[in-house]
Amino acid sequence: MSKAVQVAYEWIREQILSGRYPASSHLREEHIAEEAKVSRTPVREALRRLSNEHFVKFVPNQGAFVTKWEEDDVDVIFDLRAMLEGYSAYRAAMRIDDEAIAELEKCAIEIEKLCEKHSVENHRKTIEYNHRFHSIIIEAANSDRINRLLSWLVEIPMLLKTIDRYEDKDVERSNHHHRELIEAFKAHDPDWAKSVMESHLRAAHQRYIAKDDKKSTVNKPAKTV
Numbered sequence: 001m002s003k004a005v006q007v008a009y010e011w012i013r014e015q016i017l018s019g020r021y022p023a024s025s026h027l028r029e030e031h032i033a034e035e036a037k038v039s040r041t042p043v044r045e046a047l048r049r050l051s052n053e054h055f056v057k058f059v060p061n062q063g064a065f066v067t068k069w070e071e072d073d074v075d076v077i078f079d080l081r082a083m084l085e086g087y088s089a090y091r092a093a094m095r096i097d098d099e100a101i102a103e104l105e106k107c108a109i110e111i112e113k114l115c116e117k118h119s120v121e122n123h124r125k126t127i128e129y130n131h132r133f134h135s136i137i138i139e140a141a142n143s144d145r146i147n148r149l150l151s152w153l154v155e156i157p158m159l160l161k162t163i164d165r166y167e168d169k170d171v172e173r174s175n176h177h178h179r180e181l182i183e184a185f186k187a188h189d190p191d192w193a194k195s196v197m198e199s200h201l202r203a204a205h206q207r208y209i210a211k212d213d214k215k216s217t218v219n220k221p222a223k224t225v
Contacts, residue, residue, distance in 0.1 A: 004038045008046035011036035016055055016066055023068040027056065053152045078205035081153050082198045084146065085134065089181065089197035092140035093190040100140050101185050107133040108178045115171055126171065133178055137197075140185075170207050174200065 012032060015021040027047060029040045036043065047064045050056040057067045069077075107129045114122040114129070131154070138150055177200035184193035 002042060002045075004042035005045045005049075008032070008036050008038045008042040009049055011038075012043075012046055012050060013055065016050075021066050023066050025066045026062075027064040027066065029063075055152070074208065075205075077153060078201060078208070081150075082201040082205075084150055084153065085137070085201060086194045086198040088138050088141040088143075088146050088150065089184075090190040090194040091143060091146070092137045093185055093188055093193040095142050096137075096140040096185050096188075100136055101182060103136050104133060104178070104182050104185065107136070108175055108182065111171070111175045111178070115168065115175075130174070137181070173203065177203070 029043045033040045033043045047056050056064050058064050110129045111126055114126045134154055180196045
């Protein structure tokens with residue numbers, strides 16, 4: 001892959017994950033080329049790569065659009081993450097070293113500190129530390145195949161703004177799972193680690209669903225008689 005294609009790829013991907021290019025946005029090559037400061041050819045190649053990763057969808061005779069995730073898509077994503085990250089945690093428990101465990105503890109401590117004061121910046125940092133926590137475990141699993149399978153799945157919750165749906169108690173519960181995972185890794189107990197990771201992701205899924213249900217109830221029009 002050329003440097004220009006990589007620049008375009010990273011630019012578009014960042015705009016999608018940050019929400020600057022929201023779901024269903026029309027990705028016009030000439031506009032992106034101007035913003036990313038590359039020519040249209042690398043933009044076209046980058047869009048194809050992002051299409052393969054399911055971040056972008058091509059519509060015949062219309063062009064490229066940011067993928068819109070439907071309810072069933074979200075269910076499948078959470079199911080896949082629970083299975084794959086559960087197995088990743090299982091493998092990691094038998095391979096993880098003290099340095100990686102220390103990094104996990106640092107992430108958990110930082111999330112606890114960030115939860116003490118609400119701000120946009122602290123929210124952003126919480127997302128970063130949460131993402132880093134999961135990435136460390138995937139790295140510790142030491143499997144290129146798992147890494148490739150999970151490389152885009154772990155980004156989807158950022159795209160869906162999953163953590164934006166969390167209340168304080170949800171973040172605390174999530175970080176409690178992090179703490180329990182750390183204990184499982186210290187014990188090098190793969191079954192424990194797998195069970196906690198699966199529960200962690202199932203809880204995140206249910207929180208996502210609950211927020212949608214609450215939103216639907218609020219927006220539901222009153223019945224007329």
